[in-house]
Amino acid sequence: MGGDEDRGGLLYGPQPDVAGAAGYPDAPPRMGFFTDTSVCIGCKACEVACKEWNAVPEDGLELTGMSYDNTQGLGADTWRHVAFIEQRKPFGGQEPGVAHDDVDVFAAAARLGTDAGSPGPGSTAPPPGQAPAGAPAGRISPLSPDGRTELRWLMASDVCKHCTHAACLDVCPTGALFRTEFGTVVVQEDVCNGCGYCVPACPYGVIDQREDDGRVWKCTLCYDRLGAGMEPACAKSCPTESIQFGPLEELRERARARVAQLHAAGVPDARLYGESPDDGVGGDGAFFLLLDEPEVYGLPPDPVVTTRDLPDMWRHAALAALSLAALAAGSFVRRPR
Amino acid sequence: MSGPDVTRDGVQGARPGRQAPTGAHAGRRRRRRGRGRGEQPMVPDAVFSSYYGKPVLNRPTWKALDIAGYLYLGGLAGASSLLAAGGQFTGRPGLAAPAKLGAAGAISLSLAALVHDLGRPARFLNMLRVFKPTSPMSVGSWLLVGYAPLNLAAAAAEVAGRYRLLGSAATAAAAVLGPAVATYTAVLLSDTAVPSWHEGYRQLPFVFAGSAATAASGLALVAAPAAEAGPARRMGVLGAALELAAFRAMKRHMGLAAEPLEQGGAHRLLRAAEALTAGGAALAVLSGRMRDRRLAVAAGAAWLTGSAALRFGVFHAGVASAEDPKYTVVPQRERLRARGR
Numbered sequence: 001m002g003g004d005e006d007r008g009g010l011l012y013g014p015q016p017d018v019a020g021a022a023g024y025p026d027a028p029p030r031m032g033f034f035t036d037t038s039v040c041i042g043c044k045a046c047e048v049a050c051k052e053w054n055a056v057p058e059d060g061l062e063l064t065g066m067s068y069d070n071t072q073g074l075g076a077d078t079w080r081h082v083a084f085i086e087q088r089k090p091f092g093g094q095e096p097g098v099a100h101d102d103v104d105v106f107a108a109a110a111r112l113g114t115d116a117g118s119p120g121p122g123s124t125a126p127p128p129g130q131a132p133a134g135a136p137a138g139r140i141s142p143l144s145p146d147g148r149t150e151l152r153w154l155m156a157s158d159v160c161k162h163c164t165h166a167a168c169l170d171v172c173p174t175g176a177l178f179r180t181e182f183g184t185v186v187v188q189e190d191v192c193n194g195c196g197y198c199v200p201a202c203p204y205g206v207i208d209q210r211e212d213d214g215r216v217w218k219c220t221l222c223y224d225r226l227g228a229g230m231e232p233a234c235a236k237s238c239p240t241e242s243i244q245f246g247p248l249e250e251l252r253e254r255a256r257a258r259v260a261q262l263h264a265a266g267v268p269d270a271r272l273y274g275e276s277p278d279d280g281v282g283g284d285g286a287f288f289l290l291l292d293e294p295e296v297y298g299l300p301p302d303p304v305v306t307t308r309d310l311p312d313m314w315r316h317a318a319l320a321a322l323s324l325a326a327l328a329a330g331s332f333v334r335r336p337r
Numbered sequence: 338m339s340g341p342d343v344t345r346d347g348v349q350g351a352r353p354g355r356q357a358p359t360g361a362h363a364g365r366r367r368r369r370r371g372r373g374r375g376e377q378p379m380v381p382d383a384v385f386s387s388y389y390g391k392p393v394l395n396r397p398t399w400k401a402l403d404i405a406g407y408l409y410l411g412g413l414a415g416a417s418s419l420l421a422a423g424g425q426f427t428g429r430p431g432l433a434a435p436a437k438l439g440a441a442g443a444i445s446l447s448l449a450a451l452v453h454d455l456g457r458p459a460r461f462l463n464m465l466r467v468f469k470p471t472s473p474m475s476v477g478s479w480l481l482v483g484y485a486p487l488n489l490a491a492a493a494a495e496v497a498g499r500y501r502l503l504g505s506a507a508t509a510a511a512a513v514l515g516p517a518v519a520t521y522t523a524v525l526l527s528d529t530a531v532p533s534w535h536e537g538y539r540q541l542p543f544v545f546a547g548s549a550a551t552a553a554s555g556l557a558l559v560a561a562p563a564a565e566a567g568p569a570r571r572m573g574v575l576g577a578a579l580e581l582a583a584f585r586a587m588k589r590h591m592g593l594a595a596e597p598l599e600q601g602g603a604h605r606l607l608r609a610a611e612a613l614t615a616g617g618a619a620l621a622v623l624s625g626r627m628r629d630r631r632l633a634v635a636a637g638a639a640w641l642t643g644s645a646a647l648r649f650g651v652f653h654a655g656v657a658s659a660e661d662p663k664y665t666v667v668p669q670r671e672r673l674r675a676r677g678r
């Protein structure tokens with residue numbers, strides 16, 4: 001494929017000292033996020049806290065009709081996005097025989113409130129989270145005897161990955177995007193001229209242009225709060241500690257332990273995403289514990305920083321330029337008549 | 338919003354890609370292909386998961402007219418500089434004059450398009466705050482800062498008919514930078530995560546080089562006297578061959594990312610580009626044989642439009658590939674699978 005070799009960790013490959021490589025001689029430890037989606041409850045406190053703290057404008061009040069997620073994705077005015085996925089899959093082990101294909105939901109709906117077995121005034125329906133007493137468990141109840149449901153909801157708070165090799169930063173022609181001493185990636189809004197190059201460069205679809213303003217915006221990992229020794233607003237507001245903030249090394253250890261714990265608890269789907277320094281972007285400064293494949297959450301399964309291939313691109317362009325010059329020179333050579 | 342209807346017989350009218358995807362191995366949906374135009378698929382239907390069909394990448398914010406126009410005009414200018422210098426130093430003033438004026442006009446327009454596309458045009462000069470080899474846009478800006486004034490000087494000397502020595506020097510210098518101006522724009526597109534721009538990075542500079550040669554030759558055929566148009570004709574024919582061959586090679590090497598080049602509006606533009614480039618070459622050869630000026634003008638017009646259609650086609654194909662998660666997810670999945678994960 002070309003370009004898979006290590007380029008001294010400048011454009012590609014593991015880079016244990018991002019801040020150092022960016023010119024900070026004694027930088028503090030690299031800071032990041034570990035987002036453990038297994039405990040996310042989809043409350044969107046992080047989205048709100050981010051907007052409040054960073055004064056991010058409203059990003060459209062729409063109902064998407066696709067799920068409970070009306071935010072849809074990251075962009076100039078959405079720096080945290082809580083994805084919401086509904087799946088026909090139990091959270092833990094599979095419970096056979098809990099399908100209720102033979103139930104006529106329309107007939108059941110027509111009986112709402114008139115039937116002692118249906119929800120409504122005077123009903124005998126069980127409280128949520130419990131199978132109805134005496135019901136042939138596993139036949140008509142959506143609940144299996146241990147209270148697990150047939151559906152599962154996945155929720156995940158997405159954010160800028162603060163890549164080790166950040167394509168957005170590499171391609172920015174003005175130097176508006178820069179690496180902070182904490183190893184994070186931040187836009188300087190007084191420098192950005194809105195050329196928009198970073199937008200298609202980001203392999204995760206994070207950074208975007210604000211239409212009325214022309215400049216690009218994204219998560220700063222609360223650079224201002226970090227400087228004052230505080231944690232980012234989203235992590236602060238997260239009620240379940242799904243968003244954890246700290247030195248990246250520490251977070252990686254904690255994440256590995258959490259995956260082992262989940263595997264032991266019978267959640268074989270649990271896996272880490274973006275934590276490995278060997279991946280295509282040299283590891284994410286903000287990484288995740290997911291319960292399904294990344295693309296289910298709208299994340300690219302194997303992102304590669306585009307500038308990995310840049311030296312090769314320049315070589316090919318130089319060769320093409322020479323060909324063009326040769327082609328022109330050849331056209332002026334007088335042919336014998 | 339017209340969503341799917343739930344009826345007794347199940348869900349009807351559900352849109353592909355909007356269904357909640359399920360699990361690692363169950364329920365991967367077959368996505369209905371393309372825009373339903375009955376085009377021949379290049380690869381078998383891809384099966385993949387996505388977040389309700391939402392794109393993984395953010396759509397490029399570049400406006401087609403500005404940026405595809407910028408690519409086109411940059412190519413036209415770059416190769417025109419070569420014709421200008423060639424004409425100047427081989428004693429073909431009738432070829433050199435329109436080439437110089439064309440290069441100066443095209444590069445001025447292309448700069449205007451670039452500035453117009455900025456979210457903050459007043460901050461254009463921020464491009465020159467730093468020089469970053471990792472940013473093709475930075476490299477390009479510096480290139481243009483050197484190249485554009487040379488062209489303007491060469492054209493001004495031509496029009497004024499004075500300062501000939503200065504004009505010649507500027508013409509020669511512009512011809513040195515011209516090829517880089519014509520091909521760096523391929524790197525500009527390729528150095529992104531957009532599948533249909535990135536995957537062709539090895540061949541795209543050659544496609545653009547060929548296309549630049551046809552555009553500049555087209556302009557020369559329209560504007561230069563027949564007696565001096567021979568080199569332009571030859572350069573255009575060689576350029577057309579390079580463009581067509583490199584474009585085919587590129588599509589073969591792009592895998593799934595070649596598909597957007599074969600679909601919808603991009604496909605129509607690229608088909609037109611191919612036909613115009615090849616047709617222009619045939620007309621040019623014929624005009625050389627028959628010494629017919631009308632044929633030369635027709636060939637030139639075909640090359641000029643064909644080159645523009647190519648840039649717009651490549652531009653739109655890239656945008657389409659960014660808007661469909663398939664082109665991001667499927668090749669990456671395959672990569673992982675090949676690595677045994």
Ligand code: SF4
Nearest residue numbers: 160161162163168202
């Ligand atoms: S996720 Fe995108 S925007 Fe964030 S640092 Fe990486 S490339 Fe830049």
Ligand code: SF4
Nearest residue numbers: 172192193195196198
């Ligand atoms: S839009 Fe702004 S931040 Fe993005 S590449 Fe251009 S100047 Fe840099």
